[in-house]
Ligand code: RFL
């Protein structure tokens with residue numbers, strides 16, 4: 001088989017890149033290690049920046065998103081037992097975010113891909129990358145016990161943090177930067193109405209909590225937990241009690257509980273691999289960088305990466321110019337590091353750190369008070385949260 005761009009990974013980065021390239025007339029094949037249902041069962045992000053929605057709009061796949069997505073023009077910060085609303089729309093000069101699950105974005109992209117008749121190989125085992133520094137890049141994989149090879153012009157590594165693409169690069173060609181946080185998030189999804197119409201980010205002495213949602217009838221909640229926590233030790237009741245204990249009395253009272261549909265623990269990490277291009281191999285999304293979810297930036301960064309990459313490839317094919325390709329890594333990393341900073345800052349301000357002496361807690365309180373009472377500080381949070389321009 002031959003294609004212009006071989007894309008590894010059918011998460012949001014790979015699926016969105018595939019559709020953007022298709023819109024530019026650039027043929028591509030996606031190789032995914034898991035099956036479609038497995039990919040769709042991963043419960044992850046919920047908040048889309050306007051730029052991400054704009055890319056989906058450009059592709060004409062927002063019918064369901066505009067119907068089911070929830071427009072949010074504010075969030076609440078809960079600290080010292082009191083909730084403070086941040087008017088994101090006002091503070092950012094008119095921008096909002098859309099609450100629409102990552103699984104739904106991926107499903108819409110998958111459906112569009114099927115409709116366009118494009119090739120996605122699910123259950124692709126032992127994917128390996130070859131000659132991306134040379135003149136004939138290739139990707140090999142095994143499907144149903146049979147080996148296959150795809151010859152291509154370029155390879156896009158959209159295979160997440162644990163994928164094979166970054167690992168295929170010689171160790172001395174890549175520099176990594178990392179912070180591992182000393183806690184995780186225990187998340188629960190339930191078919192219960194959200195406790196409040198907007199997201200509540202909570203700084204509490206028992207730890208961070210987040211009240212989010214997927215729809216008017218489906219809620220997503222998180223509580224900060226120790227890194228060595230086991231999800232088996234958390235009955236639904238224990239989760240609900242812990243969450244309630246971190247909320248203000250009004251929210252605690254209003255919280256509607258019910259059986260969990262999904263419950264899982266995610267570690268928190270900041271990670272960046274530089275550069276994001278190695279010859280004819282490009283990395284995009286979680287394959288190149290990870291941010292802690294506190295800033296709701298991971299999926300949105302995957303979207304801005306593939307926007308830059310698809311533009312660069314379009315320039316290459318349509319205008320015979322390598323400028324976009326040569327500039328891809330620097331351009332993407334400029335935006336990535338700003339989101340890394342914002343996610344780290346939100347994480348530092350909202351969580352309890354195990355080595356926390358009283359000093360750090362006092363600084364958090366001062367910072368939170370500043371954020372909600374200073375127009376400049378509110379604006380700074382808002383413009384990052386709704387998404388910096390591409
Ligand atoms: P993904 O989604 O990990 O997809 C990678 C795909 O590659 C496949 N793969 C391979 N395929 C072939 N061969 C191999 N060797 C392969 N190895 C892996 C995988 O099976 C998979 O299908 O990466 P991608 O596409 O870069 O997308 C990134 C996002 O998934 C991620 O950044 C977000 O989910 C992060 N995130 C959030 N982002 C937001 O923008 N807003 C949020 O509100 C938000 N909340 C979150 C989050 C992540 C969370 N967790 C679980 C870490 C909340 C949580 C709890």
Ligand code: PHB
Nearest residue numbers: 045046212293294295296
């Ligand atoms: C979610 O709904 O899963 C979600 C929302 C906001 C975040 C992180 C996760 O910051």
